[in-house]
Amino acid sequence: MTAHNTAEPSESVECRDCQELHLAExxxxxxxxxxxxxxxxxxxxxxxxxxxxxxx
Structure with a gap:
């Protein structure tokens, strides 16, 4: 049996704007x-x- 996480995505997943600002920093x-x-x-x-x- 494979364990799959069916919960909502974790908070560590950032949107594109968040990622771009993090990269710019x-x-x-x-x-x-x-x-x-x-x-x-x-x-x-x-x-x-x-x-x-x-x-x-």
């Missing part, structure tokens, strides 16, 4: 641009609050 950090990395985190949190109903 990683790129900024790799370039040592902490200001831009912070901007990406803020934008991702705002997006998550607006689109996913998460608390900021």
């Amino acid at each position: 990683a790129v900024a950090r790799s370039e040592r641009d902490e200001s831009r990395a912070t901007d990406c985190r803020v934008l991702r949190k705002r997006h998550q609050a607006a689109e996913h109903g998460e608390q900021p």
Whole structure:
């Protein structure tokens, strides 16, 4: 018997906008641009609050 998870997708699965902001933050950090990395985190949190109903 194969175990299949029939529950809703886990919260670790991000939408495309979340993924793009996460990637942009990683790129900024790799370039040592902490200001831009912070901007990406803020934008991702705002997006998550607006689109996913998460608390900021």
